[in-house]
Amino acid sequence: MAAAKKGEWQVILTPTKSVPRDWFGDISNKTLLGLASGGGQQVPIFAAAGGIVTSFDNSPEQLAKDKLVAEREGLKIAYEQGDMADLSRFSDETFDLIFHPVSNVFSKEILPVWRHCARILKSGGRLLSGFMNPDFFMFNHDEIDQGGPLSVCYALPFSDLDELSNEQIMK
Incomplete structure (x- = not known):
C-alpha cells in the first residue's frame, strides 16, 4: 500500500495479467466503483492511490476483506452489499471508473449489469471488465x-x- 500511496501500483482484471496503467487515467480524486471486486485486493489499492472508492459485492466475506485491509492501512472506502445486476441505489453518472474483474461469470443475467454500468458511469468514464472462458x-x-x-x-x-x-x- 505504501507504493500505491506514492503512485506506484498495479492491479489485475484476470487471474494473471496486470492492467496497463494508461487504461485508468489519473485516478486521484476520481470516483471508482469496484463492482463485484471485494476481497482486499484491488479496491484498497485504488483508495491508497487517491481514488474515491466504493466497494460493491454480493459477498459479506469479500467486503470484510476490503474492510480489513482498509482499517489496517488507514484507507477510506465506502461499502455496499448487493447483486451487481441491481445498481439502482446509485444515481446516473456517479462514477468516473468502474472496475469489474472476472465477476460477470457469477451473474445469472449479465445484460442488466451492463445497462446499470452504462447509466452510472459518467460521460467519458471508463469501464474495465475482465472475462474468462x-x-x-x-x-x-x-x-x-x-x-x-x-x-x-x-x-x-x-x-x-x-x-x-x-x-x-x-x-
Missing part, C-alpha cells in the same frame, strides 16, 4: 485436484446456484 465451469475442479479425470460435468451456461449444493457454494 466459460468452458472452465464445465468441469468438476475438486475431482481434478484430487487426481480425477478431466470430464465434462456441467452444461453451459453454468450457474453455481443451480448446479452446486449449498455446502459447495459456501466453500
Whole structure:
C-alpha cells in the first residue's frame, strides 16, 4: 500500500495479467466503483492511490476483506452489499471508473449489469471488465485436484446456484 500511496501500483482484471496503467487515467480524486471486486485486493489499492472508492459485492466475506485491509492501512472506502445486476441505489453518472474483474461469470443475467454500468458511469468514464472462458465451469475442479479425470460435468451456461449444493457454494 505504501507504493500505491506514492503512485506506484498495479492491479489485475484476470487471474494473471496486470492492467496497463494508461487504461485508468489519473485516478486521484476520481470516483471508482469496484463492482463485484471485494476481497482486499484491488479496491484498497485504488483508495491508497487517491481514488474515491466504493466497494460493491454480493459477498459479506469479500467486503470484510476490503474492510480489513482498509482499517489496517488507514484507507477510506465506502461499502455496499448487493447483486451487481441491481445498481439502482446509485444515481446516473456517479462514477468516473468502474472496475469489474472476472465477476460477470457469477451473474445469472449479465445484460442488466451492463445497462446499470452504462447509466452510472459518467460521460467519458471508463469501464474495465475482465472475462474468462466459460468452458472452465464445465468441469468438476475438486475431482481434478484430487487426481480425477478431466470430464465434462456441467452444461453451459453454468450457474453455481443451480448446479452446486449449498455446502459447495459456501466453500
